[in-house]
Amino acid sequence: MTKILEVNDLHISFHTFSGEVQAIRGVNFDLNKGETLAIVGESGSGKSVTSKAIMRLLPESNSDIKNGEILFEGKDLTKLSDKNMQKVRGKDISMIFQDPMTSLNPTMTVGKQIIEPIVKHQKLSKAAAKKRAIEILELVGIANPEERFKQYPHQFSGGMRQRVVIAIALACNPKVLIADEPTTALDVTIQAQILELMKDLQKKIDTSIIFITHDLGVVANVADRVAVMYGGKIVEIGTVDEVFYNPQHPYTWGLISSMPTLDTEDEELYAIPGTPPNLLHPPKGDAFAPRNEYAMKIDLEEQPPMFKVSDTHYAATWLLHPDAPKVEPPPAVQRRQRQFLDIKEGK
Amino acid sequence: MMSQEKIAKEMFLPAEVDATKSEEISKPSLNYWQDAWLRVKKNKGAIVSMVILVLLTIMALVGPLLTNYGIDQQNIKHNNLPPRIPVLEKVSWLPFDGDLTRKNGDVYNAYEMKNVDNYYWLGTDSLGRDIFTRLWKGTQVSLYIAFLAAAIDMVIGVLYGAISGFVGGKTDNFMQRITEILVGIPNLIVVILMIIVMDPGILSITIALTITGWVGMARVIRAQVLKLKSQEYVLAARTLGLSNGKIISKHLVPNLAGVIIINTMFTIPNAIFFEAFLSFIGLGLQPPLASLGTLIDDGFKVLQLYPYQMIIPAIVISLIMICFNMVADGLRDALDPKMRD
Amino acid sequence: MAKYLTQRFVYMVITLFLIASLTFFLMKIIPGTPFSNASKLSEAQLSIMIDKYGLDEPVPVQYANYLLNLLKGDLGVSFQFNNVGVTDIIVNSMGPSATLGALAILFGTFFGIILGVISALKQNTWVDYSSTFIAVLGKSIPSFVFAGLLQYYVGVKLGWFPVAFWRGPEYMVLPTIALAMFPLATASRFVRTEMIEVMESDYITLAKAKGASWFEIAFKHALRNALIPVVTVLGPLVVSLMTGSLVIEKIFGIPGIGEQFVKSITINDYPVIMGTTLLFAALFVVVILIVDLLYGVIDPRIRLAGGKK
Ligand SMILES: Nc1ncnc2c1ncn2[C@@H]1O[C@H](COP(=O)(O)OP(=O)(O)OP(=O)(O)O)[C@@H](O)[C@H]1O
Ligand SMILES: [Mg+2]
Numbered sequence: 001m002t003k004i005l006e007v008n009d010l011h012i013s014f015h016t017f018s019g020e021v022q023a024i025r026g027v028n029f030d031l032n033k034g035e036t037l038a039i040v041g042e043s044g045s046g047k048s049v050t051s052k053a054i055m056r057l058l059p060e061s062n063s064d065i066k067n068g069e070i071l072f073e074g075k076d077l078t079k080l081s082d083k084n085m086q087k088v089r090g091k092d093i094s095m096i097f098q099d100p101m102t103s104l105n106p107t108m109t110v111g112k113q114i115i116e117p118i119v120k121h122q123k124l125s126k127a128a129a130k131k132r133a134i135e136i137l138e139l140v141g142i143a144n145p146e147e148r149f150k151q152y153p154h155q156f157s158g159g160m161r162q163r164v165v166i167a168i169a170l171a172c173n174p175k176v177l178i179a180d181e182p183t184t185a186l187d188v189t190i191q192a193q194i195l196e197l198m199k200d201l202q203k204k205i206d207t208s209i210i211f212i213t214h215d216l217g218v219v220a221n222v223a224d225r226v227a228v229m230y231g232g233k234i235v236e237i238g239t240v241d242e243v244f245y246n247p248q249h250p251y252t253w254g255l256i257s258s259m260p261t262l263d264t265e266d267e268e269l270y271a272i273p274g275t276p277p278n279l280l281h282p283p284k285g286d287a288f289a290p291r292n293e294y295a296m297k298i299d300l301e302e303q304p305p306m307f308k309v310s311d312t313h314y315a316a317t318w319l320l321h322p323d324a325p326k327v328e329p330p331p332a333v334q335r336r337q338r339q340f341l342d343i344k345e346g347k
Numbered sequence: 348m349m350s351q352e353k354i355a356k357e358m359f360l361p362a363e364v365d366a367t368k369s370e371e372i373s374k375p376s377l378n379y380w381q382d383a384w385l386r387v388k389k390n391k392g393a394i395v396s397m398v399i400l401v402l403l404t405i406m407a408l409v410g411p412l413l414t415n416y417g418i419d420q421q422n423i424k425h426n427n428l429p430p431r432i433p434v435l436e437k438v439s440w441l442p443f444d445g446d447l448t449r450k451n452g453d454v455y456n457a458y459e460m461k462n463v464d465n466y467y468w469l470g471t472d473s474l475g476r477d478i479f480t481r482l483w484k485g486t487q488v489s490l491y492i493a494f495l496a497a498a499i500d501m502v503i504g505v506l507y508g509a510i511s512g513f514v515g516g517k518t519d520n521f522m523q524r525i526t527e528i529l530v531g532i533p534n535l536i537v538v539i540l541m542i543i544v545m546d547p548g549i550l551s552i553t554i555a556l557t558i559t560g561w562v563g564m565a566r567v568i569r570a571q572v573l574k575l576k577s578q579e580y581v582l583a584a585r586t587l588g589l590s591n592g593k594i595i596s597k598h599l600v601p602n603l604a605g606v607i608i609i610n611t612m613f614t615i616p617n618a619i620f621f622e623a624f625l626s627f628i629g630l631g632l633q634p635p636l637a638s639l640g641t642l643i644d645d646g647f648k649v650l651q652l653y654p655y656q657m658i659i660p661a662i663v664i665s666l667i668m669i670c671f672n673m674v675a676d677g678l679r680d681a682l683d684p685k686m687r688d
Numbered sequence: 689m690a691k692y693l694t695q696r697f698v699y700m701v702i703t704l705f706l707i708a709s710l711t712f713f714l715m716k717i718i719p720g721t722p723f724s725n726a727s728k729l730s731e732a733q734l735s736i737m738i739d740k741y742g743l744d745e746p747v748p749v750q751y752a753n754y755l756l757n758l759l760k761g762d763l764g765v766s767f768q769f770n771n772v773g774v775t776d777i778i779v780n781s782m783g784p785s786a787t788l789g790a791l792a793i794l795f796g797t798f799f800g801i802i803l804g805v806i807s808a809l810k811q812n813t814w815v816d817y818s819s820t821f822i823a824v825l826g827k828s829i830p831s832f833v834f835a836g837l838l839q840y841y842v843g844v845k846l847g848w849f850p851v852a853f854w855r856g857p858e859y860m861v862l863p864t865i866a867l868a869m870f871p872l873a874t875a876s877r878f879v880r881t882e883m884i885e886v887m888e889s890d891y892i893t894l895a896k897a898k899g900a901s902w903f904e905i906a907f908k909h910a911l912r913n914a915l916i917p918v919v920t921v922l923g924p925l926v927v928s929l930m931t932g933s934l935v936i937e938k939i940f941g942i943p944g945i946g947e948q949f950v951k952s953i954t955i956n957d958y959p960v961i962m963g964t965t966l967l968f969a970a971l972f973v974v975v976i977l978i979v980d981l982l983y984g985v986i987d988p989r990i991r992l993a994g995g996k997k
Contacts, residue, residue, distance in 0.1 A: 017385075017386070055896075055897055057893055057896055057897060059888070061811075082902070086899045086900070086901055087899065088899070089896065089897055089898065089899040090897060090898040090899035090900075091899060094897060094898075095897045097890060097893065097894060097897075099890055102889065102890040102891065103890045103891055103893075103894045104891055104894070105891040105894075105895065105909055105913070106891070106913065106988070107912050107913050107916070107987070107988055108908075108909070108912075116895075116898055116900065116904075117898040117899055120898070120899055120900070121899060152988045154988070165894070168894070168898060169897075289362070294361075295361065295362045296358065296359045296360060296361055296362055297357065297358045297359070297360055297361075297362045298354060298358035298359060299362060300362055301358065318359070321354070321359070323354065323356060323359050324359050325359060527699065528699070528702060528703055528706065531699065531700070531703035531972075531973055531976065532703060532706070532707055532969065532972075533927050533930065533968060533969060533972040535927060535930060535931050535968070536707065536965050536968055536969055537710075539953070539961075539965070540710065540711060540714050540965060541714075543714070543718065543953070543961065544714045544717060544718055616828065620830050623830055623832075624830065624832070624931065624934075624935065627832050627935050627938075628934055628935060628938065628949075628950045628953060629950065629953050629954045630953060643832070643833065643836075647832075647836050647939070650836060650839070650840050651840065651844055654840055657836055657840075658837070661833040661836065661837065664830060664833060665825075665828060665829045665830070665833060668828035668829065668830065669824055669825065669828040669829070671828075672824060672827055672828045673824060
């Protein structure tokens with residue numbers, strides 16, 4: 001396994017009218033070649049900011065990378081010149097955005113928008129680029145690509161637009177694909193098709209994918225590893241099995257308890273109480289402490305470090321400290337942990 | 348990865364937390380108006396403009412009282428005197444020394460030539476009337492017309508727009524058709540026609556300005572009402588059984604205040620412009636009344652000989668227009684809900 | 689699309705009809721009209737007018753005649769010249785006004801757009817601040833004040849351009865500048881706002897994510913989208929041209945419709961006032977319609993949505 005992308009101790013702030021918003025407060029993770037890493041977390045936890053930082057697409061006027069590095073194949077993207085960064089964008093790393101309805105230029109034909117990166121990065125002629133663009137349109141499942149090529153975005157449905165956005169992202173066979181909630185705006189059947197599509201493409205061109213979502217159900221389907229974000233930090237990271245069946249962080253417990261499964265029929269679905277932290281004035285201790293029924297005094301005083309659970313599994317909660325009392329996770333989580341043990345012993 | 352310093356055991360005792368509390372502190376507590384005020388305060392141009400407007404308004408009220416001359420007091424012997432101000436007349440680069448330039452370039456002191464001992468701070472016009480007095484009286488009249496027109500526009504526009512939007516249905520449809528036709532008529536034409544029919548006077552000019560002026564206000568208010576009407580808290584208020592009147596006064600009016608203020612701030616300079624414009628094409632106030640428009644018109648007639656007679660009121664009207672536009676822009680940026688995080 | 693056009697056309701006719709009627713009845717209620725300046729008219733003229741326009745007939749009949757004549761393009765006879773038709777007066781003074789208006793709107797919007805784009809791309813730099821300053825001045829200073837100052841300082845004091853009249857290209861410079869200030873200011877503010885908004889939109893972020901360069905983003909992606917809505921301010925701009933032309937033609941002594949109009953106001957030449965009013969109204973209504981149609985033509989979203997219907 002080779003690391004293709006590495007994010008180290010990333011801190012990002014926005015300067016806003018009301019003050020400094022510390023959106024990202026020390027994020028670490030890496031991405032291996034050919035794998036899919038899912039990032040989950042509530043709205044506002046910093047998923048989009050992290051991914052835009054990798055692409056260097058944060059608004060220049062008010063964002064500030066305070067600290068940290070983003071290594072792509074060993075070179076630090078935060079230090080690249082604008083010119084060199086343009087060569088990375090769309091070619092080595094590409095991105096699918098949250099909202100397909102607004103991501104396409106309304107006054108440019110779809111074809112032109114797909115051709116653009118191909119001509120730019122692969123130095124193909126217009127005709128060759130057009131051929132390639134039509135191929136990709138076909139690949140992402142758009143019927144009549146020749147005809148569609150000449151049309152404007154408003155003539156496409158939401159699902160088709162998202163396919164076009166995906167087609168643009170895949171046009172140059174990127175090494176890393178960042179998909180920021182690529183399916184939230186779509187209905188369920190199209191969601192499934194698009195996820196299938198991404199998995200297929202990954203097999204074909206061995207792309208590494210960062211998959212950002214709210215939907216834990218989707219994660220289990222597509223991801224190899226999962227990172228859970230909360231309040232601008234990664235609070236737990238591990239393989240899908242580890243995070244889903246042996247979660248350690250109380251926030252992850254909350255997330256999992258609030259996930260509907262076949263055997264939770266009778267129980268009421270759980271909702272994490274309270275609201276996310278105000279990143280204008282982040283708390284001194286663990287950002288999750290005010291909403292954490294297992295909170296200890298130290299949680300209010302000091303931020304927890306990453307504790308190692310296994311070689312691939314880390315979590316930032318004081319509950320993993322050797323001196324911490326043993327606590328019982330919520331029933332839904334306990335049930336999963338038992339399943340996890342069964343699976344392990346079964347093997 | 349871990350800091351392995353010793354942590355006191357009691358730190359691992361359960362802490363009292365209350366999830367509901369986090370909700371209270373997590374939202375900053377500035378209300379709409381405080382927030383807007385903060386934004387306006389940051390806009391230096393708008394603040395400076397506001398100060399200038401206040402000063403101009405004060406001068407418009409007290410200015411005519413500061414001299415010994417009446418607004419219509421003619422003194423043909425003292426006509427066409429340039430500005431002269433005590434003390435400042437000694438400062439050579441200021442234009443307050445009573446000097447005039449002839450067409451051939453000669454400079455002479457008009458006061459010495461006419462043997463005048465009085466000081467006319469901003470000079471006199473072709474009938475020998477004191478421009479300082481007339482300037483502020485004229486400003487007063489212009490501002491009066493503008494504020495009156497803006498107030499009438501506001502009342503009619505808000506009522507019309509609110510009724511149209513709030514009642515909805517057929518009434519709204521009908522009222523909409525009327526406004527659609529009215530916006531199709533350029534108000535320049537309506538104003539000119541009305542003045543021709545009514546004879547220029549403060550009231551007739553004001554009425555002419557408001558005949559179509561309210562349409563703009565009515566349209567934004569209607570749009571805003573429609574938007575607010577569909578919002579949850581209004582629906583909630585309605586299900587709770589609040590009467591329409593209560594909903595309007597309790598929920599809609601405070602929310603409409605922003606658009607009303609912005610719109611009015613744009614109406615005022617517009618009215619000032621139109622008043623002056625009418626004077627300039629010969630449809631303005633009749634003597635002895637003065638407004639900024641009539642002053643500029645009078646000054647324009649002698650522009651080449653006595654430029655100060657036009658430049659002085661021109662500066663004041665431009666200043667008023669610039670300041671109102673700056674304040675209006677500033678308020679729009681500050682009050683526009685789109686801009687709020 | 690056809691339905692929309694018909695609807696718009698009906699509105700246009702209603703509006704024009706209302707304005708025509710309004711003008712007619714307003715002129716009727718002016719005390720003493722149309723002979724308030726009868727002293728200027730000879731007996732012969734009076735009888736011609738009474739005859740031709742049936743002024744001795746009851747008002748409803750006069751009204752009907754007036755509308756019929758309007759349809760024929762006959763706007764009546766002017767009081768100030770001997771028996772000259774208003775239509776002729778207007779047609780004869782159309783040239784300078786049209787030239788001046790066209791020059792002002794072309795130069796004004798052209799430089800306004802350039803200024804707006806530059807200040808949006810260089811947001812919060814001195815370029816942006818100075819263009820904002822120019823725009824505020826252009827929007828705030830009344831055109832007659834600006835024209836007067838221009839005439840005095842640039843024309844009289846510096847002597848760079850002729851002060852008045854309309855006898856060749858150099859005579860057009862000062863009036864064009866004076867009249868172009870408002871379109872320039874309006875366009876530059878509008879384009880700046882649009883451009884900034886477009887530059888923050890999702891599809892611009894996507895264009896960046898594709899690796900497009902700053903130049904491609906600004907000019908291939910953003911500009912077109914920012915310019916489309918500019919068409920919507922053309923309506924108000926045409927109004928500003930009409931207002932402006934009245935005073936600017938007066939100031940610079942240009943023999944155009946505006947000057948004619950102001951003159952007829954001062955001497956109560958009602959037929960000319962009515963005729964010009966109608967012309968302005970028609971112009972305004974037609975421009976608004978053209979603007980709406982133009983918008984549909986240049987925006988693919990509207991173009992196709994309309995085409996499907
Ligand atoms: N341009 C910006 N200016 C100021 N604050 C910003 C900006 N962009 C993001 N933020 C803040 O950064 C934090 C993280 O936002 P982000 O968009 O990464 O959330 P997210 O995890 O992607 O949420 P969602 O699931 O809703 O997409 C939020 O608190 C947000 O308010
Ligand atoms: Mg997001």
